Amino acid sequence: MLNIKSKLWLTLLVLLFLPNSTWAILTYSRIVHLDFEPNLTFNYTNRFWGASNITTYIAGNLEPYATLIDPNQGGGPREITVVLRLPENLSRPGKWTLFVGGVEKAPKGYGMTAIPAIEEPIYVYVPYPGYYIDLSLNIPSVEENETVEGNIVIINRGHNNITQMKLDFAVVEEIDNETVYSFTRDLDGVLVTGKTREEPIEFSTSGIPPGDYLAKATVFYHGKTKSARQLFTIGSLDVRLVKFPNQLPTSTISKFVFVLQARWRHTLDVYAVIYIDGRRLATTPTVKMGGFKEAQLETFVDTAGFSEGEHNLSIEVFFGGISKRFNEKILIKAPEAEKPALEGNRSILLIAIITSVAGVVVIGTVLVILLYLIKWRR
Amino acid sequence: MAEVSNRVLAALLIVAIIVSLGGTLISLQKIKSMKFVPITGFALGPTYGYVNLTVESVAGLDFTDAYARIDFGTGYVEAGETTRACTMWINGTITSPEWWNSTYCRDEWNKTWATGETPLELVNIGTTYLNVSIQSNETASQYLPTQASGGTRLKWWFQDNETGSCNDSVTLGSWNDVTTTKQQVCQCLNFTVSKNSLAIGAYVNITSDIDPDLLDKETKVTWTATAVDLGATASC
Numbered sequence: 353m354l355n356i357k358s359k360l361w362l363t364l365l366v367l368l369f370l371p372n373s374t375w376a377i378l379t380y381s382r383i384v385h386l387d388f389e390p391n392l393t394f395n396y397t398n399r400f401w402g403a404s405n406i407t408t409y410i411a412g413n414l415e416p417y418a419t420l421i422d423p424n425q426g427g428g429p430r431e432i433t434v435v436l437r438l439p440e441n442l443s444r445p446g447k448w449t450l451f452v453g454g455v456e457k458a459p460k461g462y463g464m465t466a467i468p469a470i471e472e473p474i475y476v477y478v479p480y481p482g483y484y485i486d487l488s489l490n491i492p493s494v495e496e497n498e499t500v501e502g503n504i505v506i507i508n509r510g511h512n513n514i515t516q517m518k519l520d521f522a523v524v525e526e527i528d529n530e531t532v533y534s535f536t537r538d539l540d541g542v543l544v545t546g547k548t549r550e551e552p553i554e555f556s557t558s559g560i561p562p563g564d565y566l567a568k569a570t571v572f573y574h575g576k577t578k579s580a581r582q583l584f585t586i587g588s589l590d591v592r593l594v595k596f597p598n599q600l601p602t603s604t605i606s607k608f609v610f611v612l613q614a615r616w617r618h619t620l621d622v623y624a625v626i627y628i629d630g631r632r633l634a635t636t637p638t639v640k641m642g643g644f645k646e647a648q649l650e651t652f653v654d655t656a657g658f659s660e661g662e663h664n665l666s667i668e669v670f671f672g673g674i675s676k677r678f679n680e681k682i683l684i685k686a687p688e689a690e691k692p693a694l695e696g697n698r699s700i701l702l703i704a705i706i707t708s709v710a711g712v713v714v715i716g717t718v719l720v721i722l723l724y725l726i727k728w729r730r
Numbered sequence: 731m732a733e734v735s736n737r738v739l740a741a742l743l744i745v746a747i748i749v750s751l752g753g754t755l756i757s758l759q760k761i762k763s764m765k766f767v768p769i770t771g772f773a774l775g776p777t778y779g780y781v782n783l784t785v786e787s788v789a790g791l792d793f794t795d796a797y798a799r800i801d802f803g804t805g806y807v808e809a810g811e812t813t814r815a816c817t818m819w820i821n822g823t824i825t826s827p828e829w830w831n832s833t834y835c836r837d838e839w840n841k842t843w844a845t846g847e848t849p850l851e852l853v854n855i856g857t858t859y860l861n862v863s864i865q866s867n868e869t870a871s872q873y874l875p876t877q878a879s880g881g882t883r884l885k886w887w888f889q890d891n892e893t894g895s896c897n898d899s900v901t902l903g904s905w906n907d908v909t910t911t912k913q914q915v916c917q918c919l920n921f922t923v924s925k926n927s928l929a930i931g932a933y934v935n936i937t938s939d940i941d942p943d944l945l946d947k948e949t950k951v952t953w954t955a956t957a958v959d960l961g962a963t964a965s966c
Contacts, residue, residue, distance in 0.1 A: 375795060381787035381858045383961050402790060451958065458952040464800075466850055466930070468791040469956040470860075490963060583897055673893030674924050 376402035377454050377470045384474040387546050388448075392438040398472055400454035401429030407455050408432050414450035414476060426457060436474060445480040446509075449473055477509055479545060483574040484510030485517075489553075491567040493585035497558050504551040504569050504580075506543065514543040518572045519551060526564040526583065527618065533560070539571070561644070562587020563617025589672040590615035591622065594646060596667065596680060600655050601687040608634065608653045612669060617643040620671045624649055627666040628658060628682065641671070658684045789959035790856035797824050797851035800932050805839025807938040813879045814938045819905070821887045821931025824848045834938070850930040851891055852955050859897070859964040860919040860957035862928065864888070866908035867952045870935075877941045884908045884951065887931035888915045894925040905933050908953070918960060930955075 379400045386394060400406050406428065410420045414436065421433040434452050442448060455469035486509050491502040504521070508514050517539035524531050533555050543549050553567075565586060570579045596610035614620055623638040634651040641647035665682040668675055800820055807816040816835035822828035829844040854860050870884035885905040890896055896916035906913075920926050930953075 376790060376792035376855060378788055378790035378856065379959075381789045381856070381959050381961060383959055402792075453956070455954060455956075458950065464932075464951045464953075466793055466852075466953040466955065468793055468852070469954055470789050470791050471956060471958045472789065473958055673890070673895070 375456065375468065377406065377456050377468045378402040379454060379470050379472055382472055386474070386476045388438065388442060388476050388478040390438065390440045392436075394436040394438075394474070396434040396436065396452060396474060397431055398452060399429065399431045400470075403456040404428045405457040406430075407457050409453045409455070410434060411451045411453060411471070412449040412473075414438075414448050414474070418450050420452075434474075436476075438476065442476075442478045445478045445484075448476040448478065450476075480510045482510055483512050483514060483576060484508070485514060485543075485571060485573060485578050487569060487571055487578045487580040489567050489569055489580050489582040491553065491582050491584045494557060496562050496587040497556075499554060499556050500584075502553045502567075504553060504571075506539075506549045506551065506571060508543045508545050508547055511545060512574075513545060514573050516574055517543070520568075520570040520572070521553060522568045523555075523560075524566050524568060525617070526566050532565065557586045560586055561617050562590075562615060563643070587615070589620075589674055591620070591641070591669055591671055591676060593667060593669075593678040593680075596665070596678075597682065598680075599683040599685060600653065602658065602660055602684050603656045604687065605652055605654045607650060609648060609650045610667060611646050611648050612641065613646045614641045614644055614671075616672070619643060622647060622649070622669060622671045624651075624667050624669045626651060626653055627668065628653070628655075628663050628684075630664070630666070655684055660685050787858050787962045788856045789858045789860065789957065790854070791860065791862075791955065791957040792853045792855045793955075794851040794853055794927075797848050800847055800850060801843065802934060803838030803843040805835060805837035805843070807936055807940070808834040808836050809938050810834075813881065815881055815935055817883075817933070817935045818843065819885075819887075819931065819933035820844060820847055821849055821889070821929070821933075823889070823891045823929045824851050824927075848929075849887075849891075849932070852928045852930060854895075854919045854921045854926040854957070856959075857921055858962045859921060859960040860916075861914070861960055862916045862919050862955060862957050863912045863914045864902070864930075865912045865954050865956065866910055867954070869908060869910060873951045874936060875941050876937050877939045879937045879939050881935065881937040882940060883933065883935035885933035885935075886953065887933065889929050889931075890925075891927040891929040892925045895920050895927050900928065905931075908951075912956065915955070918964060919957070921962075 377400065379398055382396070382398050384394070384396060386392070400408060405426055407426055408420060408422045410418050417437055417439060419435045421435065422430070423432075424430050432452075434450070436450060451471040451473055453469055453471040456467045458465050458467050486507040488505045489502070490505065491500060494500050504519065506517070519537045519539055520534075521537070522531050522534035539549070539551060541549075563586060564583060566581055566583055568579065568581045570577055592613045592615060594611040594613045597608060600606050600608075608626055610624075612622060612624075620641045621638050622641045624636045625632060626634045626636075633653040636649040636651040639647050639649060662681050662683055665680045666677055667680070668677045802818055805816070807814055814834040815832065816839055817832040818830070818835060818839060820827060820829040827848045829847060831839060831841060831843070852862070864886065866884070870882045871880060873884060874882035876882055885907055886902065887905055888900050888902045890900055897918035897920060898916065900916050902913060902915055916928060919928065
């Protein structure tokens, strides 16, 4: 009975993730960093848009000290205000956060839905007792052989001024952990409480192969250490077309073999789509291409319907989440007919006869001349 | 009165034009030398203008319309002497989706549901890095209550939809039960076009003892993807 009941009901059960009308939420990027001050009042405004039914909210451990002023809660695009009133004291040192968020309202009547939300943070920093720094890296991705121009940001988040700092900086290959660049530097001067120091980082990438790298920084200060790391890229994902067929027979299914070379340090999954005159003919299987290695890709293409002559060949290669199209020319021509075996034999026979006749003629002539000479001497 | 000829009219027109242009030029010269500034179209100050343009960074998150749904369709679990289950899942990427369903899935749940289906696509449509988390408003047992087995499951799976989208590795990169607490998915989602999207897979396990009486037909499961703005120059 139970099973019948279940079956009858479940026939009607629809499992569906269904889209709402817009499914996007946007806001201006307004991230706020504040040093803690007792009883500080801070007014924050921002705008949310992208959906017709946005619910705004505040969250985080500073929420008890904040008030959200939204003139049209649940409505469309609009500006909102948040008033943050900090207390006399916060219970612990470090970073406190207030998130000002907007979320699209879930649609009614569906079984399973997914919605986006976006949050802008307001950070309040309460000083640590003694010595304490925050550390972050800004290392941009660059092309091959370019110079990296970045910096290391050191912020004194402690009560005491920092008077001794030494920086260790290294760039290591992300997978092999091989160091490709490093230095150690004393950072002179005094970093006052609450202040920021930006230490420039500049180095050439000449001789460093394209790939993903990890920048690591460690600052030693007053017997403490603080480390930070950041991924960045040297060069760009790229492949080269090394070899491809320059002609194909007409109206035939032929094997199409070509060779690619990676211009990237890491292994890539690669496949390609073959077009002639814009017509999609075939897709290759996916192959793994090692860093800077070559890979041979194969598929079969049918040239039925293409006239004899030169045509536009496109090989669109997909790798690492991007694609690159190589545009080349290809000749489609009638396959050369094989000469029958008999015809080949006839040619050989003819050559043999001619050679024999020529030989006989030469030998005969020589003999005649010899006989003539003998007679003449007598 | 004799009619005026065309020649006379042409001559008058030329005279009128000369007088008009001459008068305008003389007027502008006089106005330029005047000490007060009358309202005219004559530019007295610098002959160039300024345009101030400030481009503000935007934080944005989007479920791509074309890939914002997973339709498992209509079906049922084949009944038996003991409790049976139907499991269906879809994951992979938008261009290479993968899917599966188990033995006792019937009707559309038996293989036909996956035609044309893809995982959900979540895209960073702004100009800043985002820290992305996921949260469900209900667990599997709340959404699909059973009479005895407690065997229903709802799971999610996350991965880069485009290689390199998540600057750090994507967490929850395998089947994990949905949770009503926030779970971090990607610490730093890129905003560069061609590597700014995540694929979200879904897994449903329904047992034959699902309790239709307990099921609240108005209830729905909502997965909320929350992105905290990290700024355009985040260290990630």
